[in-house]
Amino acid sequence: MNKNLIVIIVLFVSFFVNAQNSTGLSEINKDDLVKNVRILTSPDFDGRLPGSEGYNKAAQFAADKLYEIGLKFAGEDEYFQHLTVEYNKIESPAVFKTIVNGDTVIGEIGKDFVLRGFTGSNSFTLPVVFCGYGISRPDLYYDDYADINVKNKIVMVFKQNPKWKNEEQDWGTNYPREKSLVAKKHGAKGILFVSLPNDAKPQPLIGSVMHGEGEQPIDFPQLHISLDAANTLLSKTGFSISDCQTKIDEKKKPLSMNLTTKAQIEVSAIYEKNARTMNIIAMIDGSDPRLKEEYVIVGAHLDHVGSQAGLLFPGANDNASGSAAVLEIAEAFVKAGIQPKRSVIFVLFASEEQGLNGAKHFVENWKKGYDKITAMLNLDCVGYGDSIQVGNGLGAPILWNIANEIDETSFNSMVERTWNGGGADATPFHEKGVPCLYFVTTNSYDHLHLPTDKVETLNPVLYEKVVKLAHLTVMEIANGNYVREEIIK
Numbered sequence: 001m002n003k004n005l006i007v008i009i010v011l012f013v014s015f016f017v018n019a020q021n022s023t024g025l026s027e028i029n030k031d032d033l034v035k036n037v038r039i040l041t042s043p044d045f046d047g048r049l050p051g052s053e054g055y056n057k058a059a060q061f062a063a064d065k066l067y068e069i070g071l072k073f074a075g076e077d078e079y080f081q082h083l084t085v086e087y088n089k090i091e092s093p094a095v096f097k098t099i100v101n102g103d104t105v106i107g108e109i110g111k112d113f114v115l116r117g118f119t120g121s122n123s124f125t126l127p128v129v130f131c132g133y134g135i136s137r138p139d140l141y142y143d144d145y146a147d148i149n150v151k152n153k154i155v156m157v158f159k160q161n162p163k164w165k166n167e168e169q170d171w172g173t174n175y176p177r178e179k180s181l182v183a184k185k186h187g188a189k190g191i192l193f194v195s196l197p198n199d200a201k202p203q204p205l206i207g208s209v210m211h212g213e214g215e216q217p218i219d220f221p222q223l224h225i226s227l228d229a230a231n232t233l234l235s236k237t238g239f240s241i242s243d244c245q246t247k248i249d250e251k252k253k254p255l256s257m258n259l260t261t262k263a264q265i266e267v268s269a270i271y272e273k274n275a276r277t278m279n280i281i282a283m284i285d286g287s288d289p290r291l292k293e294e295y296v297i298v299g300a301h302l303d304h305v306g307s308q309a310g311l312l313f314p315g316a317n318d319n320a321s322g323s324a325a326v327l328e329i330a331e332a333f334v335k336a337g338i339q340p341k342r343s344v345i346f347v348l349f350a351s352e353e354q355g356l357n358g359a360k361h362f363v364e365n366w367k368k369g370y371d372k373i374t375a376m377l378n379l380d381c382v383g384y385g386d387s388i389q390v391g392n393g394l395g396a397p398i399l400w401n402i403a404n405e406i407d408e409t410s411f412n413s414m415v416e417r418t419w420n421g422g423g424a425d426a427t428p429f430h431e432k433g434v435p436c437l438y439f440v441t442t443n444s445y446d447h448l449h450l451p452t453d454k455v456e457t458l459n460p461v462l463y464e465k466v467v468k469l470a471h472l473t474v475m476e477i478a479n480g481n482y483v484r485e486e487i488i489k
Helices: 003-023 030-040 053-069 176-185 227-233 241-251 316-335 357-364 397-410 424-431 460-478
Strands: 080-100 103-106 113-115 122-130 154-158 190-194 222-225 257-284 295-301 343-349 373-379 388-391 436-441
Touching (some): 003 460, 030 053, 030 316, 053 257, 053 343, 080 227, 080 357, 154 257, 176 190, 176 222, 227 257, 257 316, 257 357, 295 316, 295 424, 343 460, 373 460, 388 460
Parallel strands (some): 122 154, 154 190, 295 373, 373 436
Antiparallel strands (some): 080 103, 080 257, 113 222, 122 257, 388 436
16 A cells, blocks of 8 residues: 555544544443443332432432532532422332123233322222213313213223314313312212323323322322223223224214223322422533633433332433433543533433423522523433434524534434424523523334333434534534524524
8 A cells, every 4th residue: 555645544544533532522432321321220210200219319320420520510519409399109009900790800010001100099999980081171061071970980081182172272181180180079089091092103001200280189099091901991881992082072072971890999109299309410611701601501301200019110211311411421521621612511400201390490590691591402312213303493593503514514314403492301491582402313202101211222323423413512502603592482
């Protein structure tokens, strides 16, 4: 080989390696990302339910990691920013049995039923009543409870609302929690939710947390049951659960009925109204005398939905993947010796699944002025899928174009410009006028809130690309190559 050519190749390789090192890209790799996801999804952390010992262990792991990296404390208590949330730990036993003509079928947790995150504790065997969508809105000329007595019975209802509306108004029961309160108000002792059977892809039995508004009835069991279990309870009526949805949707009228079948339910849960949890916050000070008072926030939620009576919901993609990504980006900054002009704040939010509580708390307690937050970048469900989505391309188009240009140069994995609005933990920032980006992957929700959301389902190659794209985007913004824009709402 020509000696001059060898020299050129060596110089090119050296330049490429140095460029990788200077940006910190060489510090980001799929093996480290997957390793930290594996730790965060371990049984020791018990599904990272906010307020639980498992979540506290995960938060301490993250704090220890940030300390090891060498990042500055930025919480009120070193790395921790404390807040209170509702907490409901579902313990053993968790029993669901269907009883038809005296024959009992024992349900398997995770296959035939799961508990809603806000379930109460109780034990009983009672008749079951089908009450359609579980809506009581006489003002909209629709009431599933109008002509049926549900007192001291178990109510079975569709988990979702109708896709049609009366009077073009919202049904007012947007969360299963609120439907539970309606059922309890009418005298029911417990509730069984069923996914809409006629959807192209009916929702599976997903774990949940305490999302929605209203009281917490501590003695009111709330289950999500399978379509097969629903059909077993309907077996004496001559209708399938699909038939029921079809008839209601066609006529836009209730189809409530006593089922002459029973269910046995036993649930044990520990409820606390004011459980203590925490965000984890670290910081790199900006190097520019002027720009250091401007901030780039890189965040992800650490929490997931916990476990149910020994059934673990690991939350690998949602959102151990985003949490590990934030830690990896922070480490890349430090190891590469990157000294950004703007200050960079790394946050792992608590209680996203419960209603963005950690992000809301962070925003509510931000004292430096929202105009000082140049941008917020959120990573949520970035561990598997087919391609990269960067949300809020319509709300912050200049910011979005930075990510897009980086992608076109280095990865070529982004899909077209995506939605307007923050999304998930970016939402409270967006509402304050902060330009936001939401890094996620396409088709990333196949295992959402399921026991199958394990580290083995990850797509490590794509995962690494997303994190590198986010990292380079953070660098561009932090180094002053972006002037904060007015967002489009």
